[in-house]
Amino acid sequence: LTATELLYEGKAKKVYATTDPRVVIVDFKDDATAFNGEKKGQIAGKGEVNAAITTRLMTYLEAHGIPTHFREQLDARRLVVSHLQMVPLEVVVRNRVAGSLEKRLGLAEGTVLDEPVIELYYKNDALGDPLLNDDHIRVLQAASPAVVTQLKQQARDINRLLQNFFEERGLILVDFKLEFGIQEHALVLGDEISPDTCRLWDKETLQKMDKDRFRRDLGGVEDAYQEVLKRVMS
Ligand code: C5P
Secondary structure, X not given: OOEEEEEEEOOOEEEEEEOOOOEEEEEEOOEEEEOOOOEEEEOOOHHHXXXXXXXXXXXXXXXXXXXXXEEEEEEOOEEEEEOOEEOOEEEEEEEEOOHHHHHHHOOOOOOEEEEEEEEEEEXXXXXXXXXXXXXXHHHHOOOOHHHHHHHHHHHHHHHHHHHHHHHOOOEEEEEEEEOEEEEOOEEEEOOOXXXXXXXXXXXXXXXXXXXXXXXXXXXXXXXXXXXHHHHHHO
16 A cells, blocks of 8 residues: 555645545654644644554554544554534533633633533634534534434543543543544544643543643653553553
8 A cells, every 4th residue: 555645734734645546644743733723833842642642542442332433553653534514613621620621601711510511513724613503513513403413422432431431540631632533434433632622630640631731832842752652552
């Protein structure tokens, strides 16, 4: 299997078409951005860390009945994944208050949410990925009501599995973002799951072990990513 044309270059990944139309190759970059691209930088070794963590977590989810796009890891930074028709929504699941929810609701960071909070955002750089309600999604025809229901259910199931996975490794899953696609009329988990897309706190010290270290200039970014990798692989 070889990469042919570059299909898409995102902030943290490149996606290549291949000689097999059913699969694409994802190449994880060290580039990091925050605040809708306003803050730019690099996190040394991030591409390899995120490729490895995504591989481990997608494999774990598949083993627990969640259909994902993951097929195989090609090398340190590259994965072979199914070619999906992406749903233009970001599905955010929150177990504790942080980030934009802290701002939106004015609750203290770390407040435990009795039930997970699920939010859908429109993937649109020009609009700055706005939060959508079900009516907005209908107007935009971003996804059918049936797909929205399924997205939320899948997100809840994935949350339960990942919460357990991280808990066993001394990490609190504060929140995370998922993206889904359609393949032969079925909803399939796509994109990545990594410290770029999750908030993870050490269970004992509540230290931030994720991209918030980069966003908020907390230092120790590379070390935090390496520590998450070590725990995820254990
Ligand atoms: O910024 P906010 O608090 O809404 O982010 C919620 C979660 O979704 C965080 O874990 C963040 O890393 C993730 N996220 C993401 N990509 C985005 C927006 C949020 O991975 N474009």
